[in-house]
Amino acid sequence: MKALSHPPEGELRERIDAAALHLFAERGAAATPMPMIAAAAGVAVGSLYRYYASKEELVSRLYAGNYAALAQHLDRVQQAQEGTRAKLAAMALFICRYFDDEWDLARFLLLEQHAGLRGYAGPANPIDIVERVIAVGIAAGDIRPIAPLVATAMVIGPIVQAATFRAYGRLRTPLGDIAEQIAATIWAAIAADQRGAQ
Amino acid sequence: MKALSHPPEGELRERIDAAALHLFAERGAAATPMPMIAAAAGVAVGSLYRYYASKEELVSRLYAGNYAALAQHLDRVQQAQEGTRAKLAAMALFICRYFDDEWDLARFLLLEQHAGLRGYAGPANPIDIVERVIAVGIAAGDIRPIAPLVATAMVIGPIVQAATFRAYGRLRTPLGDIAEQIAATIWAAIAADQRGAQ
């Protein structure tokens, strides 16, 4: 009794995922009822449970999937560059653009960490990608010999913080517009050779 | 039937606040039911409402009050120092120790910004304090002429990110132990005079 060909159809699963993602980003996962997701996807509530055993699974699978995908993208971006500085700069630019282009998804992944990160043990992970590049950079003498995790916080922290500023209205510029400035500043922070900062 | 001669514990209000703070930090405010707070505080549900008119008020009063207090502390710390570098280093150290000493409170304030920052319009604000020091530092020529908000993200981001790493078990060291390393790195990132980074 729903409809014979209501939406352009497409796989139920994909419609559910897209609707859920959008709503989670807009309102937070906890504040999004399952019936609301079903309605947004043009699907019956019961159908949600054919693809996900519970709401928790929907949230965490959505989180983990996109988190891993982001890690893969980031890894490809890094591999496409030669040299620690170029790798880090490319990653910084990529993350900034990711926030600009995938605002909903990025907010869901990076700002709603309580629900998602708890118990995430996926194989690939954006943080690990960055940390590995840094470890290699330190070994190569490109980065000063500080604790790799501190250096990672130095790289990721400013970007996430800028995104947070943007999420709460403190910053109005697209992150892409300040990506190079951020990248340069980050490099100045950790580069072994200080002249490289200029 | 609760306690025989009197609550052996301290003031109800304080027990409520402490219990709420801990649970909010652990699970997020949205995911913490009032009955759970009451149970953790060893108090009846109704008693929560003698001190706070609603859950929302409990969350936002806890947030706003401590957020403003943190800002004041931070301002005093900054004023006690001479020179941009010393001010920033002292602030970085203070925030790191704040995380170590007031783990619950700091996590609640700095990691759960969704619930708290929405509609926070307090007069003092930790971010503003840092941003002002940076603006003065730029004017004084101590900091390179980058956008103050970017520099602020550069200062706060790494610390918050390190705290996040610690909250999710990635980092095990107390933040105080790496505070100087963080401060030095931050300074290297934004200092006008690159030799100052060493």
Added chain:
Amino acid sequence: MKALSHPPEGELRERIDAAALHLFAERGAAATPMPMIAAAAGVAVGSLYRYYASKEELVSRLYAGNYAALAQHLDRVQQAQEGTRAKLAAMALFICRYFDDEWDLARFLLLEQHAGLRGYAGPANPIDIVERVIAVGIAAGDIRPIAPLVATAMVIGPIVQAATFRAYGRLRTPLGDIAEQIAATIWAAIAADQRGAQ
């Protein structure tokens, strides 16, 4: 785990309405919890909210809907008669029988006026119907030239009072049995021609 093959009873909505009506009549709407209605209807609490958005809506829809229906019935009864006296007598008889036949509904509508009448602004309204017949009767010279509202109180008051006596056990006769006596007495009260009272 409730029923094996299906509710053996009728439509949920009707069961809810009937249960609510009975309880409202017996104890008053304010003193009737939603869970009590659900239990009486043999339905889960949540199901109440599929049909009514709130308790207030349940009360007022039940009230308004039946109040308007009663007004329509009363109007039809009145139109079927010729002459003021016959119209009033028919209405009196109808209301008396209404109390006898729809005891719960009539008590709810006519005795619990607090919750229901507040803000009721329906188009049709039993009081208005009676008042209009009386106004016409006065204009026709059938009824003495008293204030129409006083005459209306004269017509409705005794019936409602008799119903109240019955509700509190003072009167045991069905109202239908004394309807003609009441109608005759009412007519004696307001008729222009006193011989008409006999």
Added chain:
Amino acid sequence: MKALSHPPEGELRERIDAAALHLFAERGAAATPMPMIAAAAGVAVGSLYRYYASKEELVSRLYAGNYAALAQHLDRVQQAQEGTRAKLAAMALFICRYFDDEWDLARFLLLEQHAGLRGYAGPANPIDIVERVIAVGIAAGDIRPIAPLVATAMVIGPIVQAATFRAYGRLRTPLGDIAEQIAATIWAAIAADQRGAQ
């Protein structure tokens, strides 16, 4: 710690009763919390329970007490007159004025019948007073030989209905202004001698 001589004092009991009565009339007993009564009376909540074992007792004692007092007044009014017609007219006038002068109390008695009349078994009772006068009147041949309770409904019903009209804004005149009209109409309804109606 409350106050040394806050209000002009006076017996606690009386202050409680007065405050409760006013609030019950204004908002209904069910919607009036005990703490609100205590605050209005300038008394601690606990003190309410020194005088009344429960809220229910407070409501019903207040109801019964005033109900009985009204009955006594009505009886005195009736006794002060000679003849059935004069007795009924005086009672009608008294009840009308009672509504005008003691609006709160009258509303409480009239509209809170669920809470009050349920199980009221007081010795004196306004209805009984009226019914007795009518029974005597029938025996004396002043009133037509109809069922006394029907005649009682005939006398009380119109007045209560007029008061209800007034409570809900349909009638704006003070009841005292239409008391004689009501009394005359009532008499016309039940008088044995129809010429008496004029």
Added chain:
DNA sequence: CATGAATGAGCGTTCATTCAT
């Protein structure tokens, strides 16, 4: 398979009642 009406545990909140002071 997909549906969506039905469920009921659990939420935030209120308030009649108690009891140490």
Added chain:
DNA sequence: AATGAATGAACGCTCATTCAT
């Protein structure tokens, strides 16, 4: 006697989950 902070059962309502169709 009087107090009022503390209690906790019960309220109106939500929503993750199930299952007959």
